[in-house]
Each structure stands twice: as structure tokens, then as C-alpha cells.
Amino acid sequence: MIIEPLVFFIVAACFAFFVMFSLLRIGLGPTVGDRVVGLDTLNTLVVASMIVLGAAFDQVVFIDVAIIYALLSFVGTLYIARYLEGGLN
């Protein structure tokens, strides 16, 4: 055993704590842009914590889900940005 799995859980807990900040920004953000920035940060943090949890549980499935989540959240961000620009034409 090179490293205790507990370390990975602590890192994931830290990420969960940082998610609170981005939730705060999503709740407060005066403009829609601020909320989208919060959402984007939240997505990155979720992907990072999925990678860490994959190592903690020794499950490759977590990483696969993280890849798909990263790509799909990117598409989601693009859609919201496109909508904000005013026009889906």
C-alpha cells in the first residue's frame, strides 16, 4: 500500500467544501453570467472529485463517468452561452 485510501477521501471532502463556494456564487450572482461561471467551476470540481474517488474505491467506472461528465457539461455550458448571446439560429 503506497498511500492510505483515507487521503483520497479527505481530498474529495475538500472538493465538496469548495463546491459550497460555487453554489454560493450560483445563488448570489447578480447576472446570469455569474451563475454560469459558478456552474462551470462546479462541473470541474465534480470531475476532479470523481477522479479522486475512482482512485479511492479502485473503480475504473468512476473515471469513465468523469470523462463523459466533462464532455457533456462542456456541451451544456456551450448551450447556455449560446442562449445568452440571444439566438439559437
Next chain:
Amino acid sequence: MLAFFVTAIGAFFFYLLLTFGSGTIVAWSLEEWISGAVLSLIVGAIAGRVAFNRKKEGRKSSLRMLNPLRWLLFLVYLIGPFLWAMAKANLDVAYRVITGKIRPGIVRLSPGLSTDFGTTLLANSITLTPGTLTVDVDEESGDLFVHWINVRDTDPSAEAVCGSFVDWARRIAE
């Protein structure tokens, strides 16, 4: 037609990377080989036109990125100057988060790149390096509008903002 084959082969390699170690034929099982080939052909047919768009007026085609020498240069760039600039960028942001000293503004840069790939590479590099964030692109001239967190010069040259990145982007993509 070339775009279709390149996209299909790229998708096939990606599939093989994802299913590495699933069987005994080299390292993959027969099912993975077959389903990978079918799926990558479908992907190539659908996405080929999007991945390599037709040649535009005054812009060079993206197919020139197929040269493996360019990929090697790209890798060198990624590990060397890019990573270093990214580390500096993060310390810079850390400094500004703690002290709150900012002097923002949007400036216009003319890097003079003529490929789509080069412009994309430069824009993404700018976003991840000290104090700058690409906001908009003028698609005809390839000019970038950059949000600069600490404006020192209201009408800067491209070199003043992003250092050697323009040279690197030109070397890799043109």
C-alpha cells in the same frame, strides 16, 4: 474524403485506448475490434465535415496538422513553456485573490495567424496564462479581444501580452 478517413481513424484509436486490455488479440477482444471499427466509421461519416471544415478565403486548411512533426512540437510546447507559464499564472491569480489589486480592461491583439487551429491554440493558451482571458475573436482577420486583469498598455502588441506564444503557435500550426 480525406477528412472522413482521418476522423474515423482518430475515433478508432480513441476507442482502442478506452478499452485497453480487454482481450487477447494484441490487447483487445474480437468484439471490441469489430464494434470499434463500426462505431468509428459512423463517427467519421457524421463528424468528418465538422472536424475539418472546408477551406475558407485567406485561411489555410486544418489538414496540415496531420504532420507528426507538428504534434512533436506541440508536445514540447505543452511540457515546456506552457506549463511554466501556467504555474506563473496561478501564482499571479493567487496574489490578486489575496491582495485584491486589479486594473481590468479589454484590449485588441493582432497575432496574424492564418489557420483556425493556430488561432484556437493561441486563444486557449492565452486563457490559461497570466492575467489574460480571451473574450472574442474577429473571424476574418484572426484578431483576438483579450480581457487583461492588469492593463499596462492600452494598445499593446501581441508579444507584450502573451510573450513567445505567438511564435510557438506559428511554429506549430503554420
Next chain:
Amino acid sequence: MSILLYVLLGIGVLFNGLGAIALVRFPDVYTRLHGATKCTTFGSLFTALGVIVYGFARGGAQYNTLAIHVIIALIALLVTNPTGSHAIARAAYRSGVKPKGAVVDKLEDRS
């Protein structure tokens, strides 16, 4: 080896935290994007590097697969993160959010 892992994971957590604080502390959309994009990308890069080192150090088929998949996830993250932040910045500008306290705004002349 375990010290290297601790360092990589520590840097990852530190910069992700900075990104989250930047999100709360900066005054407008563009400066928040600066903090959020750079710091979370850098933090996630180092977290993922930590997991990659862990995977290859443990050895065995399952852990090698884990490391390879983390590399793919890392590439996906590195490509999509700055691109997404452009999209947000451009959308914010076009929806009428002006940079707060800007000393110069070249985009205003064009549109």
C-alpha cells in the same frame, strides 16, 4: 513515492481552493472567470497527475487501466475548460455585461 503523491494532491487541493475563493471575492464576471478557469484547471491537473502516479505505481492491469482513463479525462478537461470559458465570456459580453472598472474597452468600438 508517497511524499510525491502527497505533494501533488496537496497542490491540487490548494489551487482548487484558490479558484473557489476567487469566485467569491472578485467583482465581476470576467475577473471571476480568470480565477475560476485558471485555478480549477491547474488544480485538477495536479490532482489527476497524483492519481496517474498512484495508478502506475500500484501496477497491475486494473491500475494501469485506471491511469490511462485518468489521462483521457485530463485531456478532455484541458481542452474543454478554456473553450467553455471563452463561450461564457463572449456570451456575457454580448448579453450586455460590461467589465467593472475597466480602463480600456476595445470591443465596445466594434459592436
